[in-house]
Amino acid sequence: MPQMMPINWMFSFIYFIMIFFIFNIMNYYVYNFNMNKINNMTNKKIKNFTWKW
Secondary structure, eight states: OGGGOOOOHHHHHHHHHHHHHHHHHHHHHHHHHHHHHHHHHHOSOOOOOOOOO
């Protein structure tokens, strides 16, 4: 029913893009934080490009 969601497709598209970029930025920073912790413990440059999950 259209009266239950009075937002247009532009607003929902922008909302989706913002959530997508926020998720990617957080994923990048969590990945780099874990890599820095591993590198400080072992003093090696480990290039293991895998996802967190």
